[in-house]
Amino acid sequence: MRIPSVLLACSLVVSAVAQKPSTAPPTVAEAKAFLDRANAALLKAATDGSHAEWLAETYINEDSEATTALLNEQGSKLSLDLIEESHRFDKVTLPTEMRRQMMLLQVGAPAAPHDPKLLAEETRLAASLTGAYGKGKYCDASGKCMGVDDVDTFMAKTRDANELTKVWVGWHSVGAPMRKDYERFIELQNIGAKEQGYKDTGDLWRAGYDMTPAQFSAEVNRAWAQLEPLYRELHTYVRHRLIAKYGAAADRKDGMIPAQLLGNTWAQEWGNIYDVVAPTDPKLAQFKPVNLEAALSRQIAEKDHRIFKITDSPGAGSDELQKQKLAAAEDMVKYGESFFTSLGFQPLPKTFWERSQFVHPRDRDVVCHASAWDVDQVEDLRVKMCIEVNDDYFTTVHHELGHNFYQRAYNQQPMIFRSGANDGFHEAIGDAIALSITPSYLKKIGLTDSEPPAEADIPLQLRTALDKIAFLPFALALDTWRWQVFSGEIKPADYNKAWWQLREKYQGVAPPVERSEADFDPGAKMHVPSNVPYVRYFLARIYQFQFYKAMCDASGYKGPLNRCSFYGSKAAGDKLNTMLMAGQSQPWQQTLKTMTGSDHLDAGPMMEYFAPLYNWLKQQNAAAK
Numbered sequence: 001m002r003i004p005s006v007l008l009a010c011s012l013v014v015s016a017v018a019q020k021p022s023t024a025p026p027t028v029a030e031a032k033a034f035l036d037r038a039n040a041a042l043l044k045a046a047t048d049g050s051h052a053e054w055l056a057e058t059y060i061n062e063d064s065e066a067t068t069a070l071l072n073e074q075g076s077k078l079s080l081d082l083i084e085e086s087h088r089f090d091k092v093t094l095p096t097e098m099r100r101q102m103m104l105l106q107v108g109a110p111a112a113p114h115d116p117k118l119l120a121e122e123t124r125l126a127a128s129l130t131g132a133y134g135k136g137k138y139c140d141a142s143g144k145c146m147g148v149d150d151v152d153t154f155m156a157k158t159r160d161a162n163e164l165t166k167v168w169v170g171w172h173s174v175g176a177p178m179r180k181d182y183e184r185f186i187e188l189q190n191i192g193a194k195e196q197g198y199k200d201t202g203d204l205w206r207a208g209y210d211m212t213p214a215q216f217s218a219e220v221n222r223a224w225a226q227l228e229p230l231y232r233e234l235h236t237y238v239r240h241r242l243i244a245k246y247g248a249a250a251d252r253k254d255g256m257i258p259a260q261l262l263g264n265t266w267a268q269e270w271g272n273i274y275d276v277v278a279p280t281d282p283k284l285a286q287f288k289p290v291n292l293e294a295a296l297s298r299q300i301a302e303k304d305h306r307i308f309k310i311t312d313s314p315g316a317g318s319d320e321l322q323k324q325k326l327a328a329a330e331d332m333v334k335y336g337e338s339f340f341t342s343l344g345f346q347p348l349p350k351t352f353w354e355r356s357q358f359v360h361p362r363d364r365d366v367v368c369h370a371s372a373w374d375v376d377q378v379e380d381l382r383v384k385m386c387i388e389v390n391d392d393y394f395t396t397v398h399h400e401l402g403h404n405f406y407q408r409a410y411n412q413q414p415m416i417f418r419s420g421a422n423d424g425f426h427e428a429i430g431d432a433i434a435l436s437i438t439p440s441y442l443k444k445i446g447l448t449d450s451e452p453p454a455e456a457d458i459p460l461q462l463r464t465a466l467d468k469i470a471f472l473p474f475a476l477a478l479d480t481w482r483w484q485v486f487s488g489e490i491k492p493a494d495y496n497k498a499w500w501q502l503r504e505k506y507q508g509v510a511p512p513v514e515r516s517e518a519d520f521d522p523g524a525k526m527h528v529p530s531n532v533p534y535v536r537y538f539l540a541r542i543y544q545f546q547f548y549k550a551m552c553d554a555s556g557y558k559g560p561l562n563r564c565s566f567y568g569s570k571a572a573g574d575k576l577n578t579m580l581m582a583g584q585s586q587p588w589q590q591t592l593k594t595m596t597g598s599d600h601l602d603a604g605p606m607m608e609y610f611a612p613l614y615n616w617l618k619q620q621n622a623a624a625k
């Protein structure tokens with residue numbers, strides 16, 4: 001999503017707002033006047049920038065690309081000027097809130113060079129890499145093309161190893177042409193980061209967590225050490241089951257799992273292959289997690305929209321079909337909205353329904369990757385998605401709405417505080433809500449008619465862990481790669497080799513066919529060309545269990561954590577809302593403490609949730625030895 005880490009999406013009005021620093025010692029009143037002016041300028045810049053970016057992602061063409069590049073250039077210039085001016089107040093004793101705004105302004109610096117020519121070059125590259133990803137397609141020998149949304153569906157549902165390899169290789173070819181531009185993009189960002197006093201852009205990215213970059217890295221490693229043993233058990237179990245299904249195609253001597261077999265284009269979440277790895281013990285096998293895709297299709301169809309499956313490329317299908325897809329997609333979003341309103345949140349504004357992009361338009365390229373927006377930073381909330389009726393999108397809808405409800409909750413804060421407590425919080429809200437999509441909740445809303453007994457918890461937990469636990473080392477590998485690219489530890493000549501070394505090290509997955517430096521596989525993952533930091537999702541996977549537990553407690557729930565749903569609990573909603581309204585106005589540790597009682601990233605609740613599964617996996621793996 002486009003969260004205006006204050007400085008990312010800004011633009012315009014620089015010369016109108018920047019003022020010549022005076023030589024007299026500055027006062028608190030001057031600092032206040034400066035911050036008022038900065039907040040106003042950043043608000044306008046973020047709004048202008050979001051309008052342009054929205055167009056660039058929903059109408060990909062040369063003009064929208066040039067416009068968004070220009071606004072980002074102006075926005076970065078504004079931020080750099082404001083940061084420079086803010087240093088005038090470095091030695092002034094300021095009230096806590098004002099000092100924090102100054103600090104956030106400075107640590108949120110864009111990794112952008114002062115030199116106008118270099119800055120323009122950087123923003124052009126950023127826009128064109130985003131556009132290249134959005135336009136990316138895999139076309140087979142017969143000329144049939146698939147965009148990323150079609151590729152995702154194919155990778156989720158296909159169970160033929162050769163077919164999977166073909167489409168995997170096809171989609172990954174999207175990255176190769178980006179390689180040179182990406183290399184230059186990194187160089188330019190590093191020039192900017194160094195000008196701000198950072199070692200490199202990775203150092204700058206890791207500075208935004210109310211602790212030093214080194215402390216932050218240590219926190220991440222500490223949390224991973226808590227969770228890695230569970231991941232290893234899951235990996236061992238899944239690998240065995242894949243070998244049972246695919247034989248030699250899954251059986252690598254080095255113990256890696258071939259990445260194309262995991263039900264996801266990037267092997268980042270594995271829930272889609274639940275059918276392949278489900279428990280075989282009949283006592284457990286009888287309990288199948290609710291087939292949400294079927295249940296949703298049925299319930300939405302009952303609302304009088306027939307669901308069609310569009311397997312052809314965008315452009316196929318009639319107007320009528322498109323209308324039905326849109327109506328079904330809106331229904332999907334309404335499930336998410338009604339969860340939030342059950343907690344006491346106001347419904348989404350009318351403009352949300354008018355301005356969002358819910359389905360893939362038939363006539364043009366768009367960036368399909370889901371994102372949530374608050375274009376005017378107040379109430380022009382939108383999502384941009386290419387929704388299909390299935391499990392993954394059901395979760396993603398809740399994820400995106402988490403962003404939107406957060407954005408609206410902090411819209412009374414000064415602009416500099418209109419952000420998540422940290423970026424991991426922003427990514428965790430909707431996911432924490434989605435953890436409440438338990439069988440009992442699904443029964444309440446008519447998506448299943450039976451609530452399974454306690455013995456069904458293992459199958460259900462396995463389904464959830466395939467998404468939640470499997471994801472952790474993917475997120476770590478991705479940003480470790482990027483941090484090492486930024487620091488120069490990984491040289492451009494080794495981009496792809498290092499990518500797979502890290503994927504193997506953290507995830508234990510390997511590419512289906514030999515890769516070389518003629519490939520650029522990181523480019524086939526949206527967050528690399530679009531330059532969205534990724535460790536935020538690692539944090540979010542962990543925070544979401546902390547938030548979920550806190551809301552379960554607030555709702556008065558007693559019982560095993562994985563069976564809690566706080567749907568309809570105003571007490572849980574109030575607790576959540578307090579956290580959301582604070583935005584980034586205080587250190588995240590304080591926000592977390594108010595919400596959960598703990599002031600640090602803690603894998604405890606996640607381990608508590610999966611404790612029964614962890615034991616079961618250990619038994620399965622021991623027995624299989």
Ligand code: X8Z
Binds near residue numbers: 001268369396537
């Ligand atoms: O990018 C996203 C969201 C938008 S912020 C759909 N996610 C990551 C991804 O898709 O790679 C959510 C999970 C991880």
Ligand code: ZN
Binds near residue numbers: 399400403426427
């Ligand atoms: Zn998100």
